[in-house]
Amino acid sequence: MPTKIEKDAVSGRDTTGHEWDGIKELNTPLPRWWLYTFYATIVFALVWVVLYPALPIRGATGLTGWTARGAIVGEMAERANQQAPMLDALRAATPQQILADANLRGFALAGGRMAFANNCAGCHGAGGQGAPGGFPSLADDDWVWGGKLEEIRHTIRHGIRNTEDEAARATMMPRFLADGLLKPAQVNDVAEHVLSLSGRAADQAAAARGAAVFAENCASCHGEAGRGNREMGAPDLGDQVWLYGGDKAAVVHSIAYSRAGVMPSWNTRLDPAVVNMLTVYVHALGGGEAE
Amino acid sequence: MSRIDPPGAAPQPQASLYATRQKVYPRAVRGRVRQAKWAILALCLALYYLVPWLRWDRGPGMPGQAVLVDVANARIFLFGIEIWPQEIYFITGLLVLGAIGLFAATSLFGRVWCGFACPQTVWTDLFMWVERRIEGDRNARMRLDALPWSRGKLLRKAAKHAAWLLIAAATGGAWIMYFQDAPTLLGELFTGRASLETYFFFGLFTLTTYGLAGWAREQVCTYMCPWPRFQAAMLDENSLVVTYRAWRGEPRGKAKAEGIGDCIDCRACVHVCPTGIDIRDGQQLECIGCGLCIDACDDVMGRIGRPKGLVAFETLANLAASEAAAAHLAPGPVRQVCGMKARQPVRFSRPRIWLYAGVLGAVALLMLGAFLLRDTATLTVLRDRAPLYVRLSDGGTRNAYTLKLENRLRGEPALALALDAPQGFRLVVQDSDADADGRPLLTLRPDAVTQWRALVTAPPGLRLQESTPVRFRLLDAAGRTVLSERSVFLGPK
Numbered sequence: 001m002p003t004k005i006e007k008d009a010v011s012g013r014d015t016t017g018h019e020w021d022g023i024k025e026l027n028t029p030l031p032r033w034w035l036y037t038f039y040a041t042i043v044f045a046l047v048w049v050v051l052y053p054a055l056p057i058r059g060a061t062g063l064t065g066w067t068a069r070g071a072i073v074g075e076m077a078e079r080a081n082q083q084a085p086m087l088d089a090l091r092a093a094t095p096q097q098i099l100a101d102a103n104l105r106g107f108a109l110a111g112g113r114m115a116f117a118n119n120c121a122g123c124h125g126a127g128g129q130g131a132p133g134g135f136p137s138l139a140d141d142d143w144v145w146g147g148k149l150e151e152i153r154h155t156i157r158h159g160i161r162n163t164e165d166e167a168a169r170a171t172m173m174p175r176f177l178a179d180g181l182l183k184p185a186q187v188n189d190v191a192e193h194v195l196s197l198s199g200r201a202a203d204q205a206a207a208a209r210g211a212a213v214f215a216e217n218c219a220s221c222h223g224e225a226g227r228g229n230r231e232m233g234a235p236d237l238g239d240q241v242w243l244y245g246g247d248k249a250a251v252v253h254s255i256a257y258s259r260a261g262v263m264p265s266w267n268t269r270l271d272p273a274v275v276n277m278l279t280v281y282v283h284a285l286g287g288g289e290a291e
Numbered sequence: 292m293s294r295i296d297p298p299g300a301a302p303q304p305q306a307s308l309y310a311t312r313q314k315v316y317p318r319a320v321r322g323r324v325r326q327a328k329w330a331i332l333a334l335c336l337a338l339y340y341l342v343p344w345l346r347w348d349r350g351p352g353m354p355g356q357a358v359l360v361d362v363a364n365a366r367i368f369l370f371g372i373e374i375w376p377q378e379i380y381f382i383t384g385l386l387v388l389g390a391i392g393l394f395a396a397t398s399l400f401g402r403v404w405c406g407f408a409c410p411q412t413v414w415t416d417l418f419m420w421v422e423r424r425i426e427g428d429r430n431a432r433m434r435l436d437a438l439p440w441s442r443g444k445l446l447r448k449a450a451k452h453a454a455w456l457l458i459a460a461a462t463g464g465a466w467i468m469y470f471q472d473a474p475t476l477l478g479e480l481f482t483g484r485a486s487l488e489t490y491f492f493f494g495l496f497t498l499t500t501y502g503l504a505g506w507a508r509e510q511v512c513t514y515m516c517p518w519p520r521f522q523a524a525m526l527d528e529n530s531l532v533v534t535y536r537a538w539r540g541e542p543r544g545k546a547k548a549e550g551i552g553d554c555i556d557c558r559a560c561v562h563v564c565p566t567g568i569d570i571r572d573g574q575q576l577e578c579i580g581c582g583l584c585i586d587a588c589d590d591v592m593g594r595i596g597r598p599k600g601l602v603a604f605e606t607l608a609n610l611a612a613s614e615a616a617a618a619h620l621a622p623g624p625v626r627q628v629c630g631m632k633a634r635q636p637v638r639f640s641r642p643r644i645w646l647y648a649g650v651l652g653a654v655a656l657l658m659l660g661a662f663l664l665r666d667t668a669t670l671t672v673l674r675d676r677a678p679l680y681v682r683l684s685d686g687g688t689r690n691a692y693t694l695k696l697e698n699r700l701r702g703e704p705a706l707a708l709a710l711d712a713p714q715g716f717r718l719v720v721q722d723s724d725a726d727a728d729g730r731p732l733l734t735l736r737p738d739a740v741t742q743w744r745a746l747v748t749a750p751p752g753l754r755l756q757e758s759t760p761v762r763f764r765l766l767d768a769a770g771r772t773v774l775s776e777r778s779v780f781l782g783p784k
Contacts, residue, residue, distance in 0.1 A: 016308070029310035031514055105722075129678030139691070142684040239684035240751070284721060286681060286691055286746055 090273040095149035096291065098280050105280065112281025115274050119266070128285045134243055134261040139285040142241040145169055146230045147289040153279040157267040160233070165265035171232045176217065177256035186213050191251045197226045197238040202248070314436070315509060315567035317419060318429035318559075322586025331407045332416055340461070343468035347371070350701055353738070360470050373699060373738075378665070384658040388651065395647035397525040399639060400604070401532035402580030405518065411511050412579065414462070414504035415565065418455055425451045429562060455505045456497070463496030509566040513577050520576070528608040529638045533580050535560075535571040535602050538614040538630050542622070543571075546595055552622045553601050559591050560584035560602055570602055598627060609634040668704075668735065670774040671695040672763055680781045686751030690780050694720075694743045694763065698735040705734045706773060708745070711762040712780065715750040733765070747780060755782030 005017045008026055016027045048054060052062040061067055086107050090098060098104045117126065123135045130137030136144060145155050158167040176182040182190070192201045193210030201207040215224070221234040228236035235243060244250050244259055266275060282288070345357035347370055354361060359368040367374040367382065374381055393404055406412060426432045426447055438444055467489055468476055479485040480493065503511055512519060526532065540554030554571070561569045563584060566577045570584045588602040617630030675691040683689055698704070707730040710718040720731035721744045735741050745763070749755055759780040764772045 027308065029308055031510060032309045032311050033510070034514060035309050102722075125677060127675060127677035129681075137678065137681060139678055139681045140683055140689075236684065240686040241682060241684050284744070286689060 087271070087273040090276050091271070093276065095153055095276055095279045095283070098276060099149070099283070108277040108280040109284060111274070112277035112279075115270070115278050116281055119270065120278070123263075128282060132245065134259060136243055136261075137241075138282050139287055140241055141287040141289075142236065142239055143230065143287065143289070144228075144235050144243065145233050147283075147287055148291055149279055149283055149288070151230070152282050152288075153275060155263070156275050156278055156282075157265060159265035160263040161260055162262055162264050164268070168265055169233055171221075171234075172260055173221070173234075173254075173258040175256065175258040178258075182213065182217065182255070186210075187252060187255050190214050190218065191248055191255055194226065194237050194251050194255075195248060198240060198246075200246075312510070313567065315565065316429045316432050316562075317565045317567075317583075318562040318587075319423055320563040320583050320586045320590070322583075322589055324582035324586045328407055328416065328581065328583075332413050335408060335410075335413050336417070340465050343465060343473040353701070354472060356472055358469060359472070362470060372662075375697070375699060381658065381662065384654060384661075387654055388658070391647055391651045391654065394525050395644060395651065397522055398527065398530055398641075398643055398647065401526060401530050402519075402522060402578070405512065405522075405579040406533075406581030409579075411503060411516070412565075412581065414458075414500060415508050417458065418504040418508075419565070421454045421458070422451055425454065452505070455501055459497045459501035459504070460493075462500040463493050463498075466496045467492050509577070509579075512566060512579055519579075527641075527643070528611070529606050529641055531604045531606055531637060532574065533570060533578060533582050533585065533602065534605045534607070534610055535573070536600070536605065536610065536613065536630070537571065537573075538610075538618045539627055540571070540601050550622060553592070553597050553627070555591070555595065557591055559587040563587040574607075606637055609637070666774075667699045668774060669697045670763065670765060670776045671697075672776045672778045674778055674781075680783070682783070683748065683751075688749045688755060688782050690747050692745045692747065692763075692778060694733075694745055695740055696733065696735050696742075696765075696774075697740045698737060701737045703734060703737050704767070705732050706765040706767060707732055709764045709766055709772075710747060711764060712747065713749075713753070713759065715753055716761070716780070717748045717750075719746045719748070720744070721746070730766075749780065749782065755780075757782055757784050 004019075005027075006015050006024070007013070008015055008024070011026060014027045016025045018025045050062060051064045052066055053060060053068075054062065086104075089104060090108060090111075093101070093104060098108050116124075116128070120128070123131065124138055125131050125135070128138030130139075136142075141147070143151070145151060145160070154167075155169060158165045158169065160169045161172070162168045174181055177184065177187050189206045189210035190213040191210070192203050192206040193208075193214050195201045196204070196207040196210075214222075214226070218226070221229055221232045222237055223229055223234075226237040228234050228238075240246075242250070243261070244254055266278075270278070342358050343356065346355050347357035347368070348355060349368075354368060356368065357370050359366075361368065365376045396403055422432070426435055435444060435447065464477075464480065471489065476485065476489070480489070485493075507515075535554075540552045542550070542552055543554035543556040544551040546555040558569075560571070561567075561584075563586070564570070565581060565583065566579060568575055568577045570578065582604065585602045585604070589599040592599045592601055612633045612635065613630035616633035617626045620626040620629060671694070673693040673695065675693070679690075681689040681691075694708075705726075707726045707728070708718065708720060708723075709730060710716060712718075718731065720733065723731040723733055723743060726732040731743075731745075733741070733743060747761065749759075759782070760777065761780050762775055762777050765774040767773050
């Protein structure tokens with residue numbers, strides 16, 4: 001509290017009475033309305049506390065009932081409302097029709113990107129780059145189950161080798177060694193033959209021996225020349241893209257113990273419009289095939 | 292500091308930390324400064340209210356308003372110029388020019404901005420003029436305020452506030468017209484069809500105008516505005532400032548008394564002051580440099596037959612020179628002549644002025660250069676980061692790029708895309724046409740950003756470096772490169 005108010009000799013003004021080691025403070029009074037403005041902000045704060053959730057107590061919403069969560073839910077609903085006509089159109093259209101319509105395509109590509117990040121990127125990677133261990137790249141031009149719009153949509157809707165969807169892509173490759181279908185030497189030979197299909201066999205004699213084994217055991221699905229069969233989900237063995245790795249050990253493992261990648265069905269999880277958007281988006285990643 | 296007239300109450304025994312506001316009742320005044328102030332006021336208000344109504348034809352689908360800040364579409368329109376958000380530095384540059392100009396003007400002529408052109412001063416002046424029309428001049432207003440409330444007083448006060456609110460509404464209305472099409476907005480405003488935001492800002496600017504120009508007035512300059520606090524840094528002894536020539540005026544006293552200076556202590560300068568200060572106390576923070584006290588004093592000097600200019604725009608250097616030459620002399624014409632003879636011509640050419648002018652010129656040139664050289668279209672190439680590259684089934688490698696083409700003009704040019712890359716690289720642009728040579732043809736949408744996805748494939752068998760430099764070029768119909776942008780093509784490590 002001010003103790004001793006004096007008149008300053010130089011300026012002729014009063015001091016506040018505060019003193020620190022001989023240093024005194026001139027009284028420069030603030031206008032009173034400024035003080036009232038400060039009181040007004042306090043009143044504003046009190047009104048705010050009553051109207052809006054301001055206390056850190058569960059359920060202590062203000063009189064207005066406004067909550068941040070409620071606001072975001074409302075905004076989401078509003079956005080959904082705005083997007084509804086577009087989503088209706090996307091639901092009704094085939095992927096081909098979406099691709100042909102610039103408006104629908106633009107919306108589907110943007111929406112597909114979001115849906116992909118939310119649902120697919122966990123296995124297939126951001127941008128569909130794929131991941132080692134059987135998660136195929138969706139950006140390349142190599143497709144296990146087909147890269148046309150309708151084929152991509154079918155894979156997304158029903159998935160692969162899952163137990164939840166009757167229409168899932170379901171064919172399996174036998175476990176040639178584990179189930180005693182081939183002897184170890186035969187597995188080695190046929191692996192060399194498979195490597196020779198992309199010109200990488202180390203042992204030409206083994207590869208030649210493996211050709212016969214291949215024709216007998218593998219060609220029914222992978223084709224005479226090993227170029228694959230999308231109906232069966234049998235990959236092309238003659239190209240440079242390897243789902244589980246292209247070195248000999250990985251090929252031997254595939255033959256001996258089989259591989260059976262799994263993908264869930266999405267038609268029960270996602271809106272048909274979202275599936276259509278994803279189809280168009282995946283098709284546009286770079287590997288989409290024309291009809 | 293006796294800044295209040297009539298002088299405030301006797302000093303309180305216990306000084307308060309808060310000052311009660313002393314109402315200022317500025318008197319009307321005539322003179323050259325007042326005329327200049329009216330002229331500047333008319334010019335500023337005319338500019339403010341009329342500029343949104345200027346039309347400018349930009350073609351169909353574009354706003355037809357000459358000056359428009361289009362927030363929804365993120366554009367600023369200034370006559371033929373269109374500023375995109377990424378070019379906001381042009382607006383920043385204008386503000387920088389304004390700031391340096393303000394420094395230079397302050398160094399030369401003191402607080403002319405505060406006294407003549409500041410919106411706070413202009414609107415306060417306008418509101419005071421209205422007040423004078425309705426309640427009368429200083430003495431009448433003081434009398435009216437002292438009277439008990441009556442029908443007549445109520446009517447006058449109500450009329451004044453109604454007129455103020457009307458002006459304030461026009462001011463708030465004009466402000467939002469800089470952000471929306473003026474004729475459309477005016478119609479919507481009156482028929483209740485404007486958006487809630489529009490009414491909010493309309494109300495906000497109406498209330499701030501009414502509050503600041505009607506009620507707060509000099510309090511804004513004295514207590515709220517930061518400019519009076521640091522403008523002293525721009526002033527020096529050669530700046531023209533509003534001053535009282537104490538060497539000539541003192542000792543003040545009755546005109547007919549003996550041994551008295553030219554100041555007859557009539558307090559005319561105090562009565563006309565819009566901030567309620569006494570200029571004879573010397574330079575002070577509250578003084579906005581409007582010079583109305585000069586008009587008031589000149590008028591009095593003329594009437595009592597003494598030379599004008601007792602209060603004047605004067606430099607502190609000249610004030611000191613006059614003081615040194617004349618202060619020791621006895622009051623009278625000799626002192627007046629000696630003091631005025633000691634004055635030197637005002638030194639406008641000073642290092643700081645040249646510095647301000649140099650910086651002003653440099654910034655102006657820089658902006659002009661940047662403006663003349665600015666691109667009307669830009670190409671941005673964003674390389675896909677996921678995946679970094681794609682291995683294709685034939686052993687080739689592919690990279691994907693997003694091309695963003697900003698077209699700031701309203702034409703729709705079609706440009707062919709070419710790729711500078713090693714032999715064998717192939718370029719495909721999704722959803723594009725092709726020109727006669729088979730190159731992708733990109734048609735730019737007018738006044739917008741158009742986006743394409745380009746796929747570049749390196750053939751199998753090519754020994755790829757981890758990173759190969761490539762360049763995208765856009766060619767016009769004559770085959771000239773109009774835009775180009777470098778990027779890289781990534782391959783396996």
